[in-house]
Amino acid sequence: DIQMTQSPSSLSASVGDRVTITCRASQGISNYLAWYQQKPGKVPKLLIYAASTLQSGVPSRFSGSGSGTDFTLTISSLQPEDVATYYCQKYNSALFTFGPGTKVDIK
Amino acid sequence: EVQLVESGGGLVQPGRSLRLSCAASGFTFDDYAMHWVRQAPGKGLEWVSGISWNSGSIGYADSVKGRFTISRDNAKNSLYLQMNSLRAEDTALYYCAKLTQELLLFDAFDIWGQGTMVTVSS
Numbered sequence: 001d002i003q004m005t006q007s008p009s010s011l012s013a014s015v016g017d018r019v020t021i022t023c024r025a026s027q028g029i030s031n032y033l034a035w036y037q038q039k040p041g042k043v044p045k046l047l048i049y050a051a052s053t054l055q056s057g058v059p060s061r062f063s064g065s066g067s068g069t070d071f072t073l074t075i076s077s078l079q080p081e082d083v084a085t086y087y088c089q090k091y092n093s094a095l096f097t098f099g100p101g102t103k104v105d106i107k
Numbered sequence: 108e109v110q111l112v113e114s115g116g117g118l119v120q121p122g123r124s125l126r127l128s129c130a131a132s133g134f135t136f137d138d139y140a141m142h143w144v145r146q147a148p149g150k151g152l153e154w155v156s157g158i159s160w161n162s163g164s165i166g167y168a169d170s171v172k173g174r175f176t177i178s179r180d181n182a183k184n185s186l187y188l189q190m191n192s193l194r195a196e197d198t199a200l201y202y203c204a205k206l207t208q209e210l211l212l213f214d215a216f217d218i219w220g221q222g223t224m225v226t227v228s229s
Contacts, residue, residue: 001169034215036152043222044144044152049207049215087152091213094166096142096154 002027004090004099012107019075021102023088028068032092035064035073038101039084047086048073080106109133109218111203116223119193127223129186129203134218137161137181138209142216143188145199145225155201156188159212171197193227200224 003026013019023033031051036044046055048064051071061076075082083106088099115127129141142157156167156177165177176189186203201223204216 032213036216038152043202043219044216045219046207046215046217049217055207055215055217085151089152089154089215091215093213094157094164095168096157096166098144098152098154101151 001095002029002090002093002097004088004097006086006088006099006102008102009100010103010105012105013078014107015078015080017078019078019082019104021073021086021088021104023066023071023073023099025069025071025090029090029092031067032090033064033066033071034089034091035062036087036089037082037084038087044087075104078104078106109205111205111218111220113201113203113220113223116201116225118226118228120229121194121227123193124189124191125193125225127188127190127201127203127225129188129220131184131186131205134205135209136184140164140206140212140214141179141186142204142206143177143186144202144204144216144219145197146202146222147196147199150199153199158186160210164212190225193225195227198225198227 033051035048038044052064085101112130143155174192204219206214207217
């Protein structure tokens with residue numbers, strides 16, 4: 001089975017900072033990768049699918065890139081409302097595995 | 108408005124069974140694959156199971172294979188998860204979710220329900 005890892009597991013950054021989260025698949029998954037944001041006590045929200053396509057309504061400060069095994073989620077200018085845990089997910093096969101998550105907060 | 112509403116959670120003893128339901132509205136339910144995802148208290152997201160729009164393709168996580176059964180009733184716009192031989196480690200908030208695009212097997216999840224809590228404890 002393909003395993004998904006994320007780094008870092010948590011980070012603290014200042015408002016306005018550029019934040020990058022990495023997701024790695026143990027085998028190639030082409031661009032079958034999504035990113036979700038989950039704020040405390042809330043339902044997960046789809047941010048990006050197909051590795052780099054921004055979901056409708058998601059602020060343009062969020063972007064995704066990568067293909068194969070290595071992917072990144074970038075927040076170009078961190079805002080207070082971006083405090084959340086971010087998960088990657090692969091969906092190239094019958095096992096829709098999530099990464100362990102990256103918790104982002106404000107310094 | 109596209110909406111998913113889960114129900115059926117509760118407190119259950121180890122080894123017993125529980126059936127979760129997910130009522131869908133606001134979209135053409137029988138055109139979309141549907142999935143269950145769970146989240147144990149304070150933990151990350153874990154994909155549980157998925158079913159294609161016509162029930163022709165079904166998948167399970169290794170952790171639930173042989174114990175859980177996913178099904179759907181397109182006439183009732185409903186998704187189900189039959190959970191048997193429940194264990195303490197099945198304790199979690201269970202979400203149902205729909206795929207972003209119709210008539211695809213592999214896609215991201217764009218709409219999630221609010222979840223229903225399952226607690227397995229004696």
